[in-house]
Amino acid sequence: MNWQTYIKSYQSYLKIERGLSKNTIDNYTFDIERLILFLEANHIEISPVKITEETLQQFVYSVSKEVNPRSQGRIISGLKSFFSYLIFEDYRTDNPLTLIESPRIGRKLPDTLSLAEIDAIIDAIDLSTPEGERNRAILETLYSCGLRVSELVALKISDLFFEEGFVKITGKGNKQRFVPIGSTTQKIILDYHNLVRVHLHIQKGHEDTLFLNRRGRQLTRAMIFTIIKDLTVKIGLNKTISPHTFRHSFATHLLENGADLRSIQLMLGHESITTTEIYVHLDRTHLTQIMNTFHPRK
Incomplete structure (x- = not known):
């Protein structure tokens, strides 16, 4: 079996067994193909098994001379996953990357917005236009539900369960979750739907x-990035923010x-609570108050 045969088998495993998205699978594959290019450039003929x-x-x-430490760590992690799969399928008995450590990098802490800043951004939207009504609904939904931008643009009308107070979200790996949605955001979405969306000539499939x-x-x-960027410029907000900033702010607040x-x-739809813990650092005062209030030896 050559490299491509192993790669195709690995891709099937990632899709069927782990339920990963096409983008994630492509990223894993890119790491392996980068290794193959290195082998070819150095005239090294060897299979992934050997x-x-x-x-x-x-x-x-x-690789360390070409990319930053964060990217280097991602490549090592991706290859470790590939070789772990080969062990799982009994093609190998060991993972050759076990003793190769990823570079130490500082975790980049997420930027957040205060409630006043979020209000200022939303208040800057021109509601006299149909796009303005839509954009307000978009930003309210991003912040109120803590969605990823990919989840927001894929949100369907049939995912709205307003009577129950939830929206159904399809996240990474097609994993679904129900997220609470407040009455104010529900009303804003309904206003957009009933006053703006109904007048659009909707294309087939949408x-x-x-x-x-x-x-x-x-x-x-x-x-969505452009909408947010234009609004931050409009109010003179001196922060570099993105749709994900609203998600970080949702969790932090x-x-x-x-x-x-x-x-x-x-x-948030995090598979591991470790991912969620990144938000803990953002409010040390709050954590101190919890300790002083609830710990028996305060």
């Missing part, structure tokens, strides 16, 4: 998509107001 730690160490050293562009098609992620990490994890 490749050694020494050869992989040479590859990692080569009949159930909630947020549409002027041509009646699903919005792109880039368009929940934590500050007493929500537990497990509940935040479920609403």
Whole structure:
């Protein structure tokens, strides 16, 4: 079996067994293909079953001169996953990357917005235009539900369960979760739907998509970035923010107001609570208050 045969088998495993998205699978595959290019450039003919730690160490050293430590760590992690799969399928008995450490990098802490800043951004929207009504609904939904931008643009009308107070979100790996949605955000979405969306000429295949562009098609992620960037410029906000900033702010404000990490994890759709814990650093005062209030030896 050659490299491509193993790769195709690995891709099937990632899709079927782990339920990963096409983008994630492509990223894993890119790491392997980068290794293959290195082997070809150095005239090294060896299969993934026979490749050694020494050869992989040479590859990692080569990569370290081309990419930053964060990208280097991602490549090592991706290759470790591939070789773990080969062990799982009994093609190998060891992982040649086990002793190769990822570079130490500082975790980049997320930027957040205060409630006043979020209000200022939303208040800057021109509601005299159909796009303004839509954009207000978009930003309210991003912040109120803590969605990823990919989840927002894919949100469907059939995902709205307003009587029950929830929206159904399809996240990474097509995993679904239900997220609470407040009555104020519900009203804003309904206003957009009933006053703006009904007047659009909706293109075939987008009949159930909630947020549409002027041509009646699903919005792109880039368009959401542009909407937010233009509004921050308009109000003179001296922060570099993105749609994900609203998601970070959602989690941070929940934590500050007493929500537990497990509940935040479920609403964000994080597979591991470790991912959610990144938000803990943002309000040390709040955590100190919890300790002083609830710990028996305060």
